[in-house]
Amino acid sequence: MPHALETSRLAVAGAGGDQRILRICWETNGHMNPNYLDQAMELSLQTGGNVKFDLKFWTEGLARGICGISNAHSLRNFERAGRKYFESRPDLPVLTASTLLIPGYVDEAEVGSIAEFISSIDDRIPYSLLAFSPHYMMTDLPTTSREQALRCREEALKHLREVRIGNELLLS
Numbered sequence: 001m002p003h004a005l006e007t008s009r010l011a012v013a014g015a016g017g018d019q020r021i022l023r024i025c026w027e028t029n030g031h032m033n034p035n036y037l038d039q040a041m042e043l044s045l046q047t048g049g050n051v052k053f054d055l056k057f058w059t060e061g062l063a064r065g066i067c068g069i070s071n072a073h074s075l076r077n078f079e080r081a082g083r084k085y086f087e088s089r090p091d092l093p094v095l096t097a098s099t100l101l102i103p104g105y106v107d108e109a110e111v112g113s114i115a116e117f118i119s120s121i122d123d124r125i126p127y128s129l130l131a132f133s134p135h136y137m138m139t140d141l142p143t144t145s146r147e148q149a150l151r152c153r154e155e156a157l158k159h160l161r162e163v164r165i166g167n168e169l170l171l172s
Contacts, residue, residue: 001036023049030074041085052096053078058113082121098128101144108155115156126162131170146171
């Protein structure tokens, strides 16, 4: 994070002289020092960019089983970012979230819990549900079905205003 933050600051400073727009956007699992999170959020606010959290799981056991680490710190950071920064620019959201719909692991209940958590901060925070494609260590799983994605979207919409399905071409 220190390197990425400093590189972003240098890029913004360099772009300012020739009137180019340079938006600083981040995609993160959210597992960072809260001070670094604040700096990333400030840079995104300043430049018109955003910070997208990949909220992989709600269930602690899934987070530990699949990622090897607790998701508690990431969830706390997301809540911090939402409560501290979202209202600063709700029309062009500085904070968004996404979840990868891994067949057999991330279902409607998991998505519903994540969406309910997001809505407890602000129900206007955009949420993307991403189709899974087998890669690396999870090549034995199928792609996300269209039915699963639609069921998950329907569940998330019970809590949030803006939910979209991303990378739909991967859906089976």
